[in-house]
Amino acid sequence: MPARTVDPNVISYSACMSACEKGLQWQLAVGLLSTMPSMRVIPNEFSYSAAISACEKGGQWQAALVILCEMPSMRVTPNDISYNAAISACEKGGQWQMALGLLSAMPEMAVVADAISYNSAISACEKGGQWPLALCLLDRMPQMQVLPDEISYSACMSACEKGFQWQLALSLLADMPQRRVFPNEVSFSAAISACEKGGRWQMALSLLDSMPRMAVMPNEFSFSAAISACEKGGQWQLALSLLIDMPRRSVRPNEVSYNAAISACEKGGSWELALGLLQEMPRMSCAPDEISYNAAISACENGGRWQLSLSLLDQMSGVRVWPSAFSYGACMSACERGGQWQTALSLLSEMPRKMVAPDVISYNSAARACEKGGQWQLAVSLLEQMPNEGVDPDDVTYSAAIGACREAGQFQVTVSLIDGFKSNAIDSLRFLIPGTDALES
Numbered sequence: 001m002p003a004r005t006v007d008p009n010v011i012s013y014s015a016c017m018s019a020c021e022k023g024l025q026w027q028l029a030v031g032l033l034s035t036m037p038s039m040r041v042i043p044n045e046f047s048y049s050a051a052i053s054a055c056e057k058g059g060q061w062q063a064a065l066v067i068l069c070e071m072p073s074m075r076v077t078p079n080d081i082s083y084n085a086a087i088s089a090c091e092k093g094g095q096w097q098m099a100l101g102l103l104s105a106m107p108e109m110a111v112v113a114d115a116i117s118y119n120s121a122i123s124a125c126e127k128g129g130q131w132p133l134a135l136c137l138l139d140r141m142p143q144m145q146v147l148p149d150e151i152s153y154s155a156c157m158s159a160c161e162k163g164f165q166w167q168l169a170l171s172l173l174a175d176m177p178q179r180r181v182f183p184n185e186v187s188f189s190a191a192i193s194a195c196e197k198g199g200r201w202q203m204a205l206s207l208l209d210s211m212p213r214m215a216v217m218p219n220e221f222s223f224s225a226a227i228s229a230c231e232k233g234g235q236w237q238l239a240l241s242l243l244i245d246m247p248r249r250s251v252r253p254n255e256v257s258y259n260a261a262i263s264a265c266e267k268g269g270s271w272e273l274a275l276g277l278l279q280e281m282p283r284m285s286c287a288p289d290e291i292s293y294n295a296a297i298s299a300c301e302n303g304g305r306w307q308l309s310l311s312l313l314d315q316m317s318g319v320r321v322w323p324s325a326f327s328y329g330a331c332m333s334a335c336e337r338g339g340q341w342q343t344a345l346s347l348l349s350e351m352p353r354k355m356v357a358p359d360v361i362s363y364n365s366a367a368r369a370c371e372k373g374g375q376w377q378l379a380v381s382l383l384e385q386m387p388n389e390g391v392d393p394d395d396v397t398y399s400a401a402i403g404a405c406r407e408a409g410q411f412q413v414t415v416s417l418i419d420g421f422k423s424n425a426i427d428s429l430r431f432l433i434p435g436t437d438a439l440e441s
Contacts, residue, residue, distance in 0.1 A: 026058030166198030236268030341373030
């Protein structure tokens, strides 16, 4: 049977590019688009849209815009799919100005913006922290004969959450049924998160309780936001109660749920419960991360359990969680409280070897440990070392060094440090070091 050849056409190319989009192969999609003319196949709006969508999925907003701008020069008019994919690409790339520019350009190109266009632009404003612009877009939609949906409202509420506008978020949630838009899990989770950011834990719990009455079942995000709200409000018992309630409601806790609950226990001074939750995470198929360990280390620090803090720090690298400056700072603070100045200094010296740059908090913890251990020379040495390491001492650093020298009877050094303290334009010395006036006179 003789071999038969089938020449690819525009439909074949567009289908291939759509497959590349789904496979997150944006380079292949762009390559296919560029080879079409050499194969005597003229790209159309669907080919270009497929390539733009592939760039959007691949997080390549610049490439998406280049392709969109190329279309008129190739005598191809962009359609709503082309613009929507480009706006979405800008949203994912954090380019809210570009997203709004594309939305405003659509009427000039005789392209009608739809709900997808507006939702992508609202999400871009949300990611860019532009909650007033997000609300303006939501208000404009009915004027442009576009009906907002639950995605529009949820994105606006998320924008209000990031802008600490919890009242506006609740107002949007209340407005949805009146506009015949029914809130979903995302809408409620955004509103609960807004209440968390606004320190309104009671309101967050009320929203969580109201979800079933609205035929909306809470999910892990709803619960996690409510647990975070309780944590921020110092309600560690309620946070734990919510975490325990999740499996009963057929909701599997995630890392965010556990991290918020561990932080709540830390703030509530319950280091045993914090450690218990950390140990429970793998059994619940949740991998502890840096936030989990840092909260548990801080809980042990607050509970005066410096040995446990060090043990947790050692565990981190074993489970491929890399300690941060915060992790080390919390451990050094625990050592300071436990009178372990040698261990605190050892941790400080270990940080560069672990590729962790010490910050001012790290130095302050070590300096306070030296102060409590009566090691005035070491406290002063740390103070002098900081500028060489690109870290500026603050009032806490000076307070520790001056306090150590004063307790050791090193009055000349103390006066010298006070002069340096003043030259660094820190004027809170009298509140930090009792007896400073007598030293100056």
